[in-house]
Amino acid sequence: MARKFFVGGNFKMNGSKASIKEIVEQLNAADIPDSAEVVISPPALYVHWAEKHLTNDKVKIAAQNAFPKASGAYTGEISASQIKDVGADWVILGHSERRTIIKESDEFVAEKTVHALENDLGVILCIGELLEERQNGETVEVCTRQLKPVVEAVKDWSKIVVAYEPVWAIGTGLAATPEDAQETHAAIRKYLSEKIGEQADGVRILYGGSVNGKNAHTFNDCPDIDGYLVGGASLKPEFLDIIKSRS
Ligand SMILES: O=C(COP(=O)(O)O)NO
Numbered sequence: 001m002a003r004k005f006f007v008g009g010n011f012k013m014n015g016s017k018a019s020i021k022e023i024v025e026q027l028n029a030a031d032i033p034d035s036a037e038v039v040i041s042p043p044a045l046y047v048h049w050a051e052k053h054l055t056n057d058k059v060k061i062a063a064q065n066a067f068p069k070a071s072g073a074y075t076g077e078i079s080a081s082q083i084k085d086v087g088a089d090w091v092i093l094g095h096s097e098r099r100t101i102i103k104e105s106d107e108f109v110a111e112k113t114v115h116a117l118e119n120d121l122g123v124i125l126c127i128g129e130l131l132e133e134r135q136n137g138e139t140v141e142v143c144t145r146q147l148k149p150v151v152e153a154v155k156d157w158s159k160i161v162v163a164y165e166p167v168w169a170i171g172t173g174l175a176a177t178p179e180d181a182q183e184t185h186a187a188i189r190k191y192l193s194e195k196i197g198e199q200a201d202g203v204r205i206l207y208g209g210s211v212n213g214k215n216a217h218t219f220n221d222c223p224d225i226d227g228y229l230v231g232g233a234s235l236k237p238e239f240l241d242i243i244k245s246r247s
Pocket residue numbers: 010095165169170171172173208209210211229230231232233
């Protein structure tokens with residue numbers, strides 16, 4: 001099955017009104033290939049700002065988190081309906097920085113995923129192992145453990161994109177090799193096929209972890225790598241090179 005190339009830009013806790021406006025204006029002026037689906041994710045405070053300045057309809061906006069309640073006494077949190085209200089269509093959930101720093105459990109990520117989908121947000125669902133887990137040969141076990149509560153709770157995967165982000169490659173400049181990444185992506189696709197059937201053929205599985213303008217093309221021949229979730233390089237002009245790396 002042909003799966004549309006997907007490039008996400010996770011700005012994390014970076015940027016200002018000025019810098020995010022500059023990135024958005026660069027994307028507005030960019031000749032983004034029809035073959036690419038592009039989503040940028042500024043910090044929550046700047047989602048509406050980015051949406052206000054975005055004129056390129058080939059680019060959509062994601063929040064970086066969403067609490068699994070419609071509203072209420074949840075200080076500091078934001079809801080899926082509020083994310084939709086300010087014009088974003090996607091949300092990143094389960095990022096390793098939230099699983100390790102904020103201690104979000106696999107079950108809580110699944111609850112957030114269900115709630116986001118119920119509010120018509122697309123979900124970029126992040127999974128990935130720690131260095132020690134890779135060294136112990138536990139990569140696939142960790143990824144399937146993280147996916148398990150989501151496959152048990154979600155029946156329609158048409159608005160979920162999975163992002164495999166080996167934690168040991170995030171922010172290190174040392175991306176996984178295409179061979180290693182493809183091997184894990186294939187195992188993720190196999191697990192999804194076993195659990196959700198033929199829908200799995202349509203689920204985009206992104207690679208994330210030190211993708212940049214120079215190495216993005218090296219993953220082009222990997223049949224189960226359908227795009228990227230880019231951190232640091234999404235804040236730089238080379239983000240466009242990544243978007244064009246498969247055109
Ligand atoms: O965490 C990442 C990847 O970050 P880097 O590209 O900076 O490794 N994406 O969500």
